[in-house]
Amino acid sequence: SAVISQKPSRDICQRGTSLTIQCQVDSQVTMMFWYRQQPGQSLTLIATANQGSEATYESGFVIDKFPISRPNLTFSTLTVSNMSPEDSSIYLCSVEDEGLGYTFGSGTRLTVV
Amino acid sequence: AQSVAQPEDQVNVAEGNPLTVKCTYSVSGNPYLFWYVQYPNRGLQFLLKYITGDNLVKGSYGFEAEFNKSQTSFHLKKPSALVSDSALYFCAVRDASGGSYIPTFGRGTSLIVHP
Numbered sequence: 001s002a003v004i005s006q007k008p009s010r011d012i013c014q015r016g017t018s019l020t021i022q023c024q025v026d027s028q029v030t031m032m033f034w035y036r037q038q039p040g041q042s043l044t045l046i047a048t049a050n051q052g053s054e055a056t057y058e059s060g061f062v063i064d065k066f067p068i069s070r071p072n073l074t075f076s077t078l079t080v081s082n083m084s085p086e087d088s089s090i091y092l093c094s095v096e097d098e099g100l101g102y103t104f105g106s107g108t109r110l111t112v113v
Numbered sequence: 114a115q116s117v118a119q120p121e122d123q124v125n126v127a128e129g130n131p132l133t134v135k136c137t138y139s140v141s142g143n144p145y146l147f148w149y150v151q152y153p154n155r156g157l158q159f160l161l162k163y164i165t166g167d168n169l170v171k172g173s174y175g176f177e178a179e180f181n182k183s184q185t186s187f188h189l190k191k192p193s194a195l196v197s198d199s200a201l202y203f204c205a206v207r208d209a210s211g212g213s214y215i216p217t218f219g220r221g222t223s224l225i226v227h228p
Contacts, residue, residue, distance in 0.1 A: 042203065096214065101205075103159065107155070107156045
């Protein structure tokens with residue numbers, strides 16, 4: 001099964017700034033998914049990232065606010081831009097894993113003050 | 114379209130008693146079904162999945178789930194609950210018939226096991 005290293009695990013940021021979250025996978029994967037999770041709530045898909053193409057964003061999420069990079073088959077970043085307190089959340093990356101369905105990173109807990 | 118419902122926000126059970134966390138789903142074709150657990154300040158951990166075959170699926174930490182096609186359900190069960198099972202549980206579904214490769218997650222059920 002794939003192992004995902006997600007960084008940072010948590011951060012406290014000033015409003016108006018940006019934070020880039022990194023996910024490194026120990027194997028090559030075609031698709032990576034980025035989710036947002038409000039504390040104690042379900043996961044909301046932000047976008048799907050394929051290597052070599054632009055990410056596909058879900059309704060309500062735009063590239064200017066959440067730019068994603070996918071430079072190779074083992075790495076992706078999600079940037080939360082021009083942050084406001086409403087962006088405070090847990091951000092998770094995920095990959096499709098044949099053995100386990102989907103594997104998740106440990107999450108990034110973001111607080112915007 | 115695919116969807117999943119977890120009708121209970123919270124399930125309370127005494128340690129040693131059996132537990133059930135409910136999940137129902139809707140897909141156009143055949144389902145792939147998953148259960149995940151999330152402990153505080155952690156990511157989601159895979160528990161078990163149903164792809165095909167036996168309707169009773171056994172997973173990690175003594176959990177099992179039964180796929181019921183007629184009732185479109187995939188309830189999570191454990192014969193004897195532990196306090197350490199207290200966590201947030203998510204059911205997820207994906208249409209196996211080639212539609213979306215993206216799973217849809219339920220809203221989550223908080224399981225509280227009392228000593």
